[in-house]
Amino acid sequence: xxxxxxxxxxxxxxxxxxxxxxxxxxxxxxxxxxxxxxxxxxxxxxxxxxxxxxxxxxxxxxxxxxxxxxxxxxxxxxxxxxxxxxxxxxxxxxxxxxxxxxxxxxxxxxxxxxxxxxxxxxxxxxxxxxxxxxxxxxxxxxxxxxxxxxxxxxxxxxxxxxxxxxxxxxxxxxxxxxxxxxxxxxxxxxxxxxxxxxxxxxxxxxxxxxxxxxxxxxxxxxxxxxxxxxxxxxxxxxxxxxxxxxxxxxxxxxxxxxxxxxxxxxxxxxxxxxxxxxxxxxxxxxxxxxxxxxxxxxxxxxxxxxxxxxxxxxxxxx
Amino acid sequence: xxxxxxxxxxxxxxxxxxxxxxxxxxxxxxxxxxxxxxxxxxxxxxxxxxxxxxxxxxxxxxxxxxxxxxxxxxxxxxxxxxxxxxxxxxxxxxxxxxxxxxxxxxxxxxxxxxxxxxxxxxxxxxxxxxxxxxxxxxxxxxxxxxxxxxxxxxxxxxxxxxxxxxxxxxxxxxxxxxxxxxxxxxxxxxxxxxxxxxxxxxxxxxxxxxxxxxxxxxxxxxxxxxxxxxxxxxxxxxxxxxxxxxxxxxxxxxxxxxxxxxx
Numbered sequence: 001x002x003x004x005x006x007x008x009x010x011x012x013x014x015x016x017x018x019x020x021x022x023x024x025x026x027x028x029x030x031x032x033x034x035x036x037x038x039x040x041x042x043x044x045x046x047x048x049x050x051x052x053x054x055x056x057x058x059x060x061x062x063x064x065x066x067x068x069x070x071x072x073x074x075x076x077x078x079x080x081x082x083x084x085x086x087x088x089x090x091x092x093x094x095x096x097x098x099x100x101x102x103x104x105x106x107x108x109x110x111x112x113x114x115x116x117x118x119x120x121x122x123x124x125x126x127x128x129x130x131x132x133x134x135x136x137x138x139x140x141x142x143x144x145x146x147x148x149x150x151x152x153x154x155x156x157x158x159x160x161x162x163x164x165x166x167x168x169x170x171x172x173x174x175x176x177x178x179x180x181x182x183x184x185x186x187x188x189x190x191x192x193x194x195x196x197x198x199x200x201x202x203x204x205x206x207x208x209x210x211x212x213x214x215x216x217x218x219x220x221x222x223x224x225x226x227x228x229x230x231x232x233x234x235x236x237x238x239x240x241x242x243x244x245x246x247x248x249x250x251x252x253x254x255x256x257x258x259x260x261x262x263x264x265x266x267x268x269x270x271x272x273x274x275x276x277x278x279x280x281x282x283x284x285x286x287x288x289x290x291x292x293x294x295x296x297x298x299x300x301x302x303x304x305x306x307x308x309x310x311x312x313x314x315x316x317x318x
Numbered sequence: 319x320x321x322x323x324x325x326x327x328x329x330x331x332x333x334x335x336x337x338x339x340x341x342x343x344x345x346x347x348x349x350x351x352x353x354x355x356x357x358x359x360x361x362x363x364x365x366x367x368x369x370x371x372x373x374x375x376x377x378x379x380x381x382x383x384x385x386x387x388x389x390x391x392x393x394x395x396x397x398x399x400x401x402x403x404x405x406x407x408x409x410x411x412x413x414x415x416x417x418x419x420x421x422x423x424x425x426x427x428x429x430x431x432x433x434x435x436x437x438x439x440x441x442x443x444x445x446x447x448x449x450x451x452x453x454x455x456x457x458x459x460x461x462x463x464x465x466x467x468x469x470x471x472x473x474x475x476x477x478x479x480x481x482x483x484x485x486x487x488x489x490x491x492x493x494x495x496x497x498x499x500x501x502x503x504x505x506x507x508x509x510x511x512x513x514x515x516x517x518x519x520x521x522x523x524x525x526x527x528x529x530x531x532x533x534x535x536x537x538x539x540x541x542x543x544x545x546x547x548x549x550x551x552x553x554x555x556x557x558x559x560x561x562x563x564x565x566x567x568x569x570x571x572x573x574x575x576x577x578x579x580x581x
Contacts, residue, residue: 048435051574074437084432086330088337093330100326101436127337143432 006056087129134165327446357469
């Protein structure tokens, strides 16, 4: 549904997006993660045919963003960072305007359908300037899906919303996903990305990595075994743990009482956890609990973005 | 051109204009003040005894005004004619008020990006925004002319009223005013697509009033008495300028410059 090859955009000497290769399948929810200024919004603008690439090519819903941007724009829906609604107009007038630009037939029926779905129909005749942020965001989503686009771009859809409003937006994204809509989701919210996205791309000018959340976690962050120990804790015990062959690395910290919490990276967690517990008991430690710690997507994200930052800084110095 | 897209933009702009009381008020002030001033000034002159005007009217007046006599009626004719020139300026001033906000205003309210992400063509968007400025400005200017002439009919003698109804003025307000309003709107859109502030855009468009003011001054100096021939040449010039500025507007209006450079 979306294919980009070597897509890039510069503004003067500033490189906003560079060598972006991307394939998003029909019905897929693709998360675009990256820090501020990473090029997420520029990527969305390139893929929606709003701005032209300075290098590379991309097709969206079968149309080239370079040669047929108007056809691309007819096939996509976009939720921008801010709702961008006409605040003096009511919900129906806002949607009618965009529906007319999309040349929808049965527009009034469709407006009723989307407003009802987003629980806004009963407020349809109020100027949206008086609405809450959550309601405005829902109306902006209604506008984005009004013409049943093949691809939906959502830029920070839950940014600044209260938890309840954010949950309703996430539920809507899940529904759209179930209906087969291809969605590109730009977000800072890693938990949201993990819950909603089939695949995630981590962007910092370049696409650093693309994969499923689970694979990213497995590949980039080492799982840890967390052992809570009772007193006593000795430096001798610490030295002995460091010497055990199945322990690759570990960190210990006081747990608030007299006990300690160990975070241990094992060579083979499935096989070595019993050996670790046995060795601790034999060394005189009092084991209170043992648990696997799943590495977070946040850790992966920070590692990748941090490494890219270090590379860039190194490149700049040379 | 996609008529549905142009109509959609026009309808939305009209809805917003109707609900933006500040802009509506700004639009109403200038024509109301001009019409009231025209009627009040001519009423004041008409009430002054004829005898007090002998020798006070410049001898260099256009022959058509001198034909009214060298006293009060000639002065009334001159003042009435000048007010009609001033009314023409409304057709230049009002569209720039509306159109300068047309692009910059959307950027400020952050409504531009969702709009630019729709399939609407640049030319259709510009045309819709232009018409949204031209239609009300034209109607207000024409209404201003009708009310002013009605006021003159109440304050001035028939010979002066006949002067303000001579074919050139209905033709000017009927045909040239829409073209002037279009020129002002297009120039405002060109300016507002290149600057970050609607006030700057309006300021740049201020230069357009110079030819109209020049015509008014020439009339006072007796060098010009507007007739259909002058109007035809003027109208041709405005149409040529309209075409050139429309071409320039489409060339200069860049979606991405507006989205990425405007802060």
